[in-house]
């Protein structure tokens with residue numbers, strides 16, 4: 362029997378499926394960071410290698426989301442909140458892909474260096490990863506609940522990542538200047554790694570902006586209040 | 598009166614006998630813009646469109662309250678010349694309705710009825726109207742053929758040419774492309790884009806995509822009420838009213 366009570370049934374199903382795919386992608390990204398944590402904590406280079414290998418799967422998932430979103434736009438010509446949802450999901454997926462990319466950079470860093478060399482920065486990196494993972498989980502929750510305020514709070518959380526990054530810079534720069542080549546190279550790599558984690562946080566902030574756009578229909582820039590603005594304020 | 602308002606409608610009520618089909622409609626229709634009316638079947642789009650050139654006068658159960666001003670003049674005042682009003686405010690219907698006569702005679706029907714007899718003048722009107730309706734190239738070699746022998750899309754453009762020949766200021770179109778194939782539809786839509794430079798266009802459509810593609814302003818009606826009217830881009834990306842959102846996304850029902 363054909364059910365005429367909801368003429369949007371198949372469209373709604375496809376929209377929901379798109380949301381599921383995005384959630385899966387976020388799970389993969391989180392999974393990559395969890396593995397990085399294990400690799401760091403238990404000094405398992407093979408786990409880091411898995412993260413590098415798994416990157417293709419994440420790229421494929423992003424492409425699938427892209428394909429489905431384009432098909433939905435072509436076949437259903439969504440408007441209003443439907444259109445915003447499809448567009449936001451599409452853009453969120455590419456931010457998630459970037460977040461996962463940084464996990465690959467971390468994996469390469471682990472593969473290149475010996476555990477003993479990382480020193481206190483190992484815990485610092487793990488701390489940033491923990492924070493980043495919570496941000497991804499929260500922003501996905503705000504997407505599922507269509508909660509713009511919750512998304513805004515995630516963007517606020519990004520400040521902590523910014524601070525963790527900037528607070529290490531002085532010491533690391535000092536090392537690059539005063540130490541032997543090997544240690545200086547390691548310090549430079551560590552700066553980059555912390556920077557990648559800070560950037561990953563920016564992408565989560567972008568994802569939060571997409572959630573707010575989808576829910577509210579307006580464009581937000583949560584990032585404004587972040588490093589740059591505060592840098593300007595602190596250096597007046 | 599605001600500078601570029603063609604119509605100004607205030608608190609318009611319309612009754613068919615006991616039944617109130619329009620409830621306190623207030624809106625401005627801007628000159629040289631395409632304004633689209635959307636809404637579910639029976640919400641009063643056609644009824645409202647017909648109030649703009651007093652086509653409802655032809656139905657004797659109809660009673661109207663409120664005010665409609667065209668260029669600042671109340672069109673329902675006693676001394677208004679309704680024939681002249683209908684010349685100024687032309688109308689194109691859902692189904693192409695060419696008269697059973699030649700293409701040429703169809704186009705110059707109105708001007709002839711107005712008393713223009715000069716052959717040269719009529720030729721001029723026929724050519725310029727057919728050109729304006731983007732039909733000239735397709736029919737210039739067969740002007741004496743019957744209008745009924747044209748395709749549906751050509752017939753609709755012929756009807757538009759017939760309306761244009763009356764030199765209207767406003768063209769009302771009630772679902773003008775609902776009987777046309779996609780290509781003919783696109784031609785009529787393209788034509789509207791061109792026509793709005795000289796005319797004010799008001800169109801009723803059931804196609805959300807059509808409203809989104811061609812109109813500058815969109816008005817959403819529901820059960821005789823104007824729920825929301827605004828910039829088409831806003832209506833289709835971020836409508837203010839939940840009822841509008843529900844309708845355009847197909848959740849309505």
Ligand SMILES: Nc1ncnc2c1ncn2[C@@H]1O[C@H](COP(=O)(O)OP(=O)(O)OP(=O)(O)O)[C@@H](O)[C@H]1O
Pocket residue numbers: 613616618636637638639640641642643644645656
């Ligand atoms: N001549 C009439 N006599 C009585 N009621 C009428 C008459 N014409 C229309 N109505 C009623 O007025 C209401 C509005 O009709 P109208 O034709 O304006 O709707 P519409 O929005 O154009 O619908 P559709 O999209 O189906 O063309 C409907 O309930 C209709 O039944």
Ligand SMILES: [Mg+2]
Pocket residue numbers: 642643644771801
């Ligand atoms: Mg109608």
